[in-house]
Amino acid sequence: MGSIARPASESFDVMIIGAGLSGINSAYRIQTELPDYSYTVLESRDAIGGTWDLFRYPGIRSDSDLHTFGFPWRPWSEHKAIAAGEAIRNYIRESAEEFGIDKKIRFGNKMVSADWSTEEQNWNMLVDSNGEEKVFKARFVIFSTGYYDYNEPLKTTIPGIENFEGTRIHPQFWPEDLDYTDKKIVIVGSGATAVTLLPVLAQTAKHVTMLQRSPTYILSRPSVDPVGTFIRKVLPSWLASRIVRYKFLVLPFLFFKFCSAYPEAARRLIHKSVKAELPPTMSIDPDFNPRYNPWEQRLCVCPDGDFYQALRSGNADVVTDTIARVTATGIETQGGKVIDADIIITATGLKMQLAGGASISLNGTPLSLPSTFAWNSTMLSGIPNAAIIIGYTNASWTLGADAAAKLLIRLLKYMRKNDFSSAMPSVGDEGMQKQSLMNLNSTYVEKAKGDLPSAGDRSPWLPRSNYFVDYWGAAHGDLTGGMEFTSADAVGKKIN
Missing domain, CATH: 3.50.50.60 (FAD/NAD(P)-binding domain)
Structure with a gap:
């Protein structure tokens, strides 16, 4: 050339x-x-x-x-x-x-x-x-x-996906006119996109299942920072913004360093937090106990615990299993589960x-x-x-x-x-x-x-x-x- x-x-x-x-x-x-x-x-x-x-x-x-x-x-x-x-x-x-x-x-x-x-x-x-x-x-x-x-999204092999007669979507190309009211939805994936989608879809869908091969860490954080709100009330805006920014620079950095230095302690701390958020019918194993240590993969965040709120509402759940095949009406897993679906969302990565x-x-x-x-x-x-x-x-x-x-x-x-x-x-x-x-x-x-x-x-x-x-x-x-x-x-x- x-x-x-x-x-x-x-x-x-x-x-x-x-x-x-x-x-x-x-x-x-x-x-x-x-x-x-x-x-x-x-x-x-x-x-x-x-x-x-x-x-x-x-x-x-x-x-x-x-x-x-x-x-x-x-x-x-x-x-x-x-x-x-x-x-x-x-x-x-x-x-x-x-x-x-x-x-x-x-x-x-x-x-x-x-x-x-x-x-x-x-x-x-x-x-x-x-x-x-x-x-x-x-x-x-x-x-x-x-x-x-x-x-182009990340290509992934889902056996039998061509058999599915419902609607199939990749989040990167979400159709503006999609009506998912009263639909049964399966989200394939467990990353930030799946964790974001589940609580919103669950508000109007009939049922939403997040189907994951392996769990991820999902931390609840307040969407509004109460300390930052107080600082903004008592200090000039230019100074308050600087202090709040440094707060968010330092504390997450220290948490990351803690996770890196003491992975088992970090795992126990996160598990304790998650257990308090889960409905009584769900446990840490197997759906919320990742094989890797915190921050070996990116941690997911759910503002105000919206992900766990959706699980507690009863019309959303998490299944940890691998896909055996996709049928015309849903997904069959290697563990023998049959998950009916009107919509399959492939949140499988970028x-x-x-x-x-x-x-x-x-x-x-x-x-x-x-x-x-x-x-x-x-x-x-x-x-x-x-x-x-x-x-x-x-x-x-x-x-x-x-x-x-x-x-x-x-x-x-x-x-x-x-x-x-x-x-x-x-x-x-x-x-x-x-x-x-x-x-x-x-x-x-x-x-x-x-x-x-x-x-x-x-x-x-x-x-x-x-x-x-x-x-x-x-x-x-x-x-x-x-x-x-x-x-x-x-x-x-x-x-x-």
Whole structure:
């Protein structure tokens, strides 16, 4: 494949791909700290919000608190810390509008391919712009496209699913006109999506069953933080927001560390909490006793215990078993259960994908993302002037996204100060040992291991640690280790 030869329509210092949380945050950091840089945001869809605009299944909400999931530069002001999808969608849109970022977004523009030209010290990007091919140039590109495929869910084998004569749905593509009133529903899966769906569907459905191969940890948390509410009453809003944010930064971090250091104690603590929430007819075993330790997979959250309220209401239950086959009218399990269903919801996970599926090349030679190592979990070895924004799996995604954005700002300022036109991470001959970039053993992460870049076993290639360490590194850490810079003079180019 040769380099893109079409003339570019426009050139930018920075191009951001994706207008979700990460993209809007990156845009804010660029325009605030590098106001003389030209930038634009390409968004393949027709709205701001990314995941929060795409997903419209009933009850969609955050499973992280919005005080840390929201932007640090525009504090979340609602009382509900666990917020519904519509509120999050509005928050992202209003944030972009307040700071003029929405004026920089080009909707209906999907990046098809990106080719780095060493001669030009530029990215040449082929874009499907509302059905028309366009080519843009950019000196630096930030892929804020999330970590999964918007167009295709994770494929899973469900024996006999083709036999089912009722309605089959994947939450990623929820039909707006679906009426599930008085229907018998089976949700296949046990992750955050299933835990979110069950209590909402159970309000009007005849019966809802969550059918899981193995249990997950499901923690109740108040949707409104009483301590935060008190703080807001007695302190000025600017100070109250800061204190509440630090509270939500510190306490979950300490709980995660507790779970990691004392897994058996954490398991007992969670079991005690769950047992108090379950109806008398249900026990911890087998439905709420995961095989793994807390935080080896992401913990699920149910605001105000709505999941357990649905179980206590009597028209929702949990079955832990494997599917023997799907029939015309329901599901038969290996354990001999027959579960009737009018609707089957396959909440079986997301198909992971980076860079929005665009093909990336270097001087016309295709690059393989899975063969790369992630430099500070932000840039990839052998790829100049490009970042892939990856957040946390054990904390709010936005925290990691913002740490990455602040690191990139420092890097761009360093390049400008030293008259460098490009920066490319390079592993060299260090005999790097691979580690998972995402520190979870969830099914969708395990299945994607061969499709993702790797972390390494030493700095600056280590996976994300925690927000406090990563934020310090973004603000003060070494920018030169594992990085090769190209002087602008050497190629006759200059980064402004």
